[in-house]
Amino acid sequence: MHYPVILVQSEEGFAAGCPSLSGCWSQSATRAEALANIQVAIREVLAAKAELVLEQFHAEGARVELADVEVGAYA
Numbered sequence: 001m002h003y004p005v006i007l008v009q010s011e012e013g014f015a016a017g018c019p020s021l022s023g024c025w026s027q028s029a030t031r032a033e034a035l036a037n038i039q040v041a042i043r044e045v046l047a048a049k050a051e052l053v054l055e056q057f058h059a060e061g062a063r064v065e066l067a068d069v070e071v072g073a074y075a
Contacts, residue, residue: 001070001071003018003020003021003042004018004019004020005017005018005035005038006018006019007031007034007035009031012027012029013027013028013029013030013033013034014027014028014029014030014031014033014034015027015034016028016034016035016037016038017038018038018041018042018045021042021045021046023045024038024041024042024045025038025041026038026040026041050066054066
């Protein structure tokens with residue numbers, strides 16, 4: 001799956017944010033590092049959100065599992 005990322009250049013370097021995931025930001029001295037860092041941040045935010053949902057359903061007594069699916073572009 002692809003996520004749009006905003007890159008903001010300043011005197012300190014680059015900030016990268018994912019507008020699809022609230023609060024998902026990273027920064028670095030270079031553009032390449034900022035993009036690598038935001039990839040890690042996106043993975044971590046998605047993992048944390050999945051864990052919260054799993055915990056909620058588990059607390060309600062539901063049998064839950066986590067599965068990976070590939071999402072391609074749609075036409």
